[in-house]
Every structure is written in C-alpha cells, then in structure tokens.
Amino acid sequence: MTNSPWSPSSWRAKPVRYIPDDYPDLGALARVEAELARLPPLVHAEEVRRLREALGQVAEGKAFLLQGGDCAESFKEFSAANVRGTFQLLLQMAGVLTFAGGCPVVKVGRIAGQFAKPRSNATETLNGVTLPSYRGDIINGMEFDARERTPDPQRLLRAYHQSAETMQLVRDFAREGYTDLTRLLGHRPESEGAVRPVDFFTSHEALLLNVEQAMTRADEATGGWYDTSAHMLWIGERTRQLDGGHVEFMRGIQNPIGLKCGPTMEPDDLVRLIDTLNPQGIPGKLTLIGRFGSDQVAARLPRLMAATRRHGSPVVWSIDPMHGNTHKASNGYKTRSLERILAEVMGFLQVAAAEGVHPGGLHLEMTGQDVTECLGGPLDVSEDDLSDRYHTHCDPRLNADQSLQLAFRVADGLHT
Ligand code: PEP
Ligand code: MN
Numbered sequence: 001m002t003n004s005p006w007s008p009s010s011w012r013a014k015p016v017r018y019i020p021d022d023y024p025d026l027g028a029l030a031r032v033e034a035e036l037a038r039l040p041p042l043v044h045a046e047e048v049r050r051l052r053e054a055l056g057q058v059a060e061g062k063a064f065l066l067q068g069g070d071c072a073e074s075f076k077e078f079s080a081a082n083v084r085g086t087f088q089l090l091l092q093m094a095g096v097l098t099f100a101g102g103c104p105v106v107k108v109g110r111i112a113g114q115f116a117k118p119r120s121n122a123t124e125t126l127n128g129v130t131l132p133s134y135r136g137d138i139i140n141g142m143e144f145d146a147r148e149r150t151p152d153p154q155r156l157l158r159a160y161h162q163s164a165e166t167m168q169l170v171r172d173f174a175r176e177g178y179t180d181l182t183r184l185l186g187h188r189p190e191s192e193g194a195v196r197p198v199d200f201f202t203s204h205e206a207l208l209l210n211v212e213q214a215m216t217r218a219d220e221a222t223g224g225w226y227d228t229s230a231h232m233l234w235i236g237e238r239t240r241q242l243d244g245g246h247v248e249f250m251r252g253i254q255n256p257i258g259l260k261c262g263p264t265m266e267p268d269d270l271v272r273l274i275d276t277l278n279p280q281g282i283p284g285k286l287t288l289i290g291r292f293g294s295d296q297v298a299a300r301l302p303r304l305m306a307a308t309r310r311h312g313s314p315v316v317w318s319i320d321p322m323h324g325n326t327h328k329a330s331n332g333y334k335t336r337s338l339e340r341i342l343a344e345v346m347g348f349l350q351v352a353a354a355e356g357v358h359p360g361g362l363h364l365e366m367t368g369q370d371v372t373e374c375l376g377g378p379l380d381v382s383e384d385d386l387s388d389r390y391h392t393h394c395d396p397r398l399n400a401d402q403s404l405q406l407a408f409r410v411a412d413g414l415h416t
Contacts, residue, residue, distance in 0.1 A: 006252035008216040008225060011209050016245035018118035018207055018238060020139055020151045022132065029210075032153040036160060036214035041228030042112065042167050043202065045219040045254070051201045051231045052256045054106045056284030058360045059314040063103050064414075065287065065361030066094050067203060067232075067258075067318065068403070069110030071395035072117050075137045077369075078162055083169045085368020086111065089400050091177055091198065093407035097362075100411030107200050110365070112166040113230050114204035115139075115159045117394050118238045134393075138208065142393060156211060163229070167202065174200045203258070206233035209249050216253060224254040234258030237291060237323070240265075242272055251277050258287045258363075263296045263324065267307035274313050287316040289363050290348060293324025294340040297347035305355040318361030319348040326395060329375075333386040335396050338376035342409055349413045362410065366398040377402035 004010070023029045057063040069086055070077075086109065094105040115138035124133045124144070131149045134142045138159040141148030177198035206212050206227070215229035227233055233253070237260040239246040250257050259273060270288070278286040288308065292300045297319075308315050321344035322336060329335045345362065352359035372381050372388045373396035381402075390396075398406065 006248070008213045008249075008252070010252070011213070011245035011249040014243065014245040014248045015241070016209065016239075017241075018236075019209060019245075020135065023151045023153060025153075029153040032156050033210050033214050036156065036211060039160060040164075041215065041217060041226075042163055043228050043231050045221065045224070045226045045228075047201070048226055048231050048255050050199070051106070051108070052254075052282070052284040054104075054199065054284065055256050055287060055316055056282075056314070057104070058106060058287075058316045058358070059283045061358035061360075063106055064097055064101050065106045065108065065316060065318055066090060066097060067108040067110065067361060068093075068364035068366045070114060070367060070392070071110075071365045071397060072136050072393040073111065073114050073162070073166075074142075074393040075158065075162065077391060077393070078166070080169055082367070082369060083111070083166055084173055085400070086366070087170060087173045087177070087200070087368075089366065089368040089403055090200075093403060096404070096407040096411050097414070101414045106361075107198065108203050108232055109170065109200065110203055112163045112170060112202040112204075113159070116205065116207040118205075118207060118236055137393065138211075156208075170200060170202065174198045201231040203230050203232035203234065205236045206246065206250060206257075207236060207239065209245055212249060219254070222254075225252055227253045227255050230255070232256045232258060232287075234260065234287075234289065236260050237262040240273065242269070242276065247273065247276060256284055256287065258289050258318075260289050260291055260320065260323075261304060263292045263300050265300075265304065267303050270304055270307055271311055274308070274311060274315065278313060278315075281313045283314040284316070286313070287318055287361065289318045289320045289361075291320035291323040291363075292344065294321070294343035294347060296324065297344050298351065301348065301351045302355060305351060305357045309355060309357060316360040317352065317357055318363050319345055319359070320363035321345045321348070322363075322365045322395065329383045329386060331383055331386065333383070333390060333396075335383075335386060336374045338374055338398070338402050338406065341374070341398070342406060345406070345410055346413055349410075359414070364398060364403065364406070365395055366403045368400050371397060371399045374398050374402055378405055
C-alpha cells in the first residue's frame with residue numbers, strides 16, 4: 001500500500017509495463033499529450049458518479065453488470081453501423097438478463113477508447129524478419145511493415161477523435177434505445193409516454209497512462225480528479241503490480257475501476273490491491289473481473305471470493321470468460337469455444353453460490369457483426385469457418401448469435 005501524495009502524473013515515478021518506449025520523436029509525443037490535455041472531456045463527472053452509484057447497487061446484490069465490446073477497436077472497422085450493432089446487442093442481452101434475474105442491468109461498453117493492447121510478445125518474426133508487435137491502432141499499425149509498426153503519436157489524436165465520434169453515436173442511440181427495446185419486448189406502444197433514455201456507459205483498459213493523465217481533470221463541483229476518457233477504466237492482468245504505475249494512477253481517480261484477476265492472483269495480493277484502490281470502501285468503486293479459464297475457475301476463484309467476503313469491502317464480482325479460454329485452432333487461428341466460455345461462466349455462478357457472494361457481472365469480447373472468430377453457437381461455427389469473417393484486430397469475439405445464446409444460458413443459470 002502506498003501513502004505518498006497522488007497527482008495525475010505521480011505514476012511516472014513508478015515502474016510501468018506495456019507503455020511504448022520506442023516513439024522515435026519524444027518531442028512530438030509530448031506535444032500530442034499537451035494537445036490531448038486541452039481537448040474536451042469525453043465523459044462528464046456527473047455521469048461517472050451515476051455509474052458508481054449503479055455499480056454500488058450491483059455490489060449490494062440488487063443489480064447486474066453487463067460489460068462488453070471489441071477486444072480492440074480499430075480505425076478500419078469504425079462505422080455508425082458497427083457501433084450501433086454492438087450497442088443494440090448489449091441492450092438485447094441486457095433485456096434477456098433483466099427478465100431472468102429480475103433486477104436492473106448496468107450496461108457498459110468496451111467502446112469509445114478501447115484501443116491499446118498489452119501483447120504477450122513484444123516482437124513478431126515472419127520469414128526471418130523481426131518487427132515490434134502490433135499494439136493497437138492507437139499505437140501502431142497492424143500491417144507487417146517496419147514503418148507501420150513504429151509507434152506514431154498522431155495515432156493518439158486519431159483515437160481520441162474516433163472515440164469522441166463513437167461517444168456521440170452512443171449518446172444518440174441511448175436516447176432512442178429505450179423505445180426500441182420496449183417495442184422489441186412488446187411493451188409500451190410508441191404513442192404512450194415519454195421516451196426514456198437508456199443509461200449506457202463506456203469503458204476501456206487504462207493502459208496508456210500518458211493519455212489517461214492528459215484526460216484527467218479536476219471536477220469543479222467536488223474537487224475530485226476524474227479521468228474523462230471513459231466512465232469506467234480497468235487495470236489489466238499484466239499491469240496489476242501493487243508497486244507499479246498503473247495501480248498508482250488508478251488509485252487517485254474518482255471513476256469506478258475494474259481489476260482483472262487471473263489464475264496467479266493470491267488472496268493476499270487481492271486484499272492489498274483492494275486496500276490501495278478503494279481504501280474508503282466506497283460501494284461501486286471497485287469491480288473485480290475474474291479471468292481464470294474454464295479449467296481453473298473452480299480451483300482459483302473460491303479463495304479470492306472468500307477473501308473479499310472476509311475483508312468486507314463492497315466489491316462487484318464479475319467474470320471475464322474470454323481471456324483464460326483462448327487457444328490456437330489447428331489451422332492457426334486464435335480462437336475460443338463458446339462451450340468453454342459458458343463453462344467458465346457456470347463455474348463462476350456455482351462458486352459464487354457456494355461462497356455466498358453475488359455473481360455481479362459479465363465481461364465479454366463481442367460484436368454485433370456476424371463474424372466467425374469463436375467456435376460453436378447456434379450456427380456451430382467450426383475451425384473451417386474461421387477464415388470466412390475473421391475481422392478482429394486482436395482477440396476473437398463472440399458474434400451476435402453466440403452472445404445472445406450466452407445471455408439466455410446465463411439467464412437460466414441465474415434463475416436456478
Ligand atoms: C483484455 O481485456 O483485452 C485483456 C487484455 O485482458 P487481460 O488483461 O485480462 O488479459
Ligand atoms: Mn482481449
């Protein structure tokens with residue numbers, strides 16, 4: 001735990017991982033950071049506080065969190081239709097879960113800023129040529145070419161502007177969304193009553209701390225620091241070191257934050273992180289996102305849940321059944337099977353029931369597009385089908401059919 005003074009830049013004195021250190025022109029990078037600091041906020045402190053309150057309800061067992069979207073947003077796949085597809089899919093899944101669980105569903109997109117990726121391998125070798133790995137469109141390009149793979153600070157600005165446009169689309173859809181959903185579910189004819197906007201929030205992994213710092217502003221109403229790049233930010237499995245820069249940055253912002261909890265996390269690590277990230281035990285402040293793999297959830301999760309129950313701090317427990325269940329298909333595609341994804345979610349529900357903990361949420365990589373990236377589902381995507389529509393810029397996503405099937409199965413599981 002750390003008691004030293006916090007500032008939006010105090011993370012710079014700590015060790016950090018996965019932030020590029022190979023920009024060819026550091027002056028150009030600094031100029032872009034200064035420009036980002038002058039650009040308008042993408043979200044408002046008031047909205048951030050509303051999400052924290054909604055997540056507080058989840059922590060109390062009175063609501064459920066649905067968080068999902070692309071593994072990595074990209075410049076190429078950006079369109080109003082794609083944003084709408086993912087937005088509407090999240091709403092449909094939330095509808096299924098609301099009716100089954102009998103409680104409100106808090107809807108959070110991995111959207112409008114989910115660009116930067118921590119890669120397991122820093123370099124990639126092809127035909128004897130070694131280049132830096134692709135790290136997301138906000139850093140470098142996917143093409144296997146030395147110039148493309150060199151980090152370019154202009155990409156930070158392009159990602160900001162795309163996020164702002166995405167935010168605008170999401171706000172527009174959210175205004176229309178509720179009538180769409182109620183019509184879909186056969187309630188409330190159009191003529192009746194006022195349109196109620198959907199509460200929809202944005203999130204991404206807070207990986208590029210230089211960007212997050214630039215977007216962090218003091219709120220005039222409360223004096224607190226808000227990271228205005230998204231409503232919710234999370235700390236990835238690879239950057240959750242207690243003495244590292246990512247934990248340092250995240251402990252000072254008022255936003256709700258997520259913490260990925262993988263198979264190597266021990267109860268002691270978790271308790272120290274909780275005490276550092278949410279020392280005052282504010283409900284809705286901290287969401288723990290388990291990501292163990294279907295074969296490890298039963299072994300690793302019980303003692304972490306037992307530790308949070310004993311500790312008493314109000315956390316949301318959510319499950320990411322994607323990142324522990326990735327494998328290479330026989331034809332080389334990185335994929336995931338819906339069966340294993342479902343098995344991890346069911347394992348999560350069982351462990352939560354046994355530990356007396358509210359199974360509070362679901363964290364998914366998914367898209368409204370009809371992609372063939374994960375195996376199984378209603379149309380039983382096979383290894384041979386993967387090459388048909390494999391569009392992801394990083395990890396394989398569930399398509400709309402697979403996501404809805406998952407929502408129905410989870411709804412069943414929540415019921416029993
Ligand atoms: C992710 O959510 O895309 C990710 C990289 O997850 P994790 O940090 O859990 O591996
Ligand atoms: Mn991913």
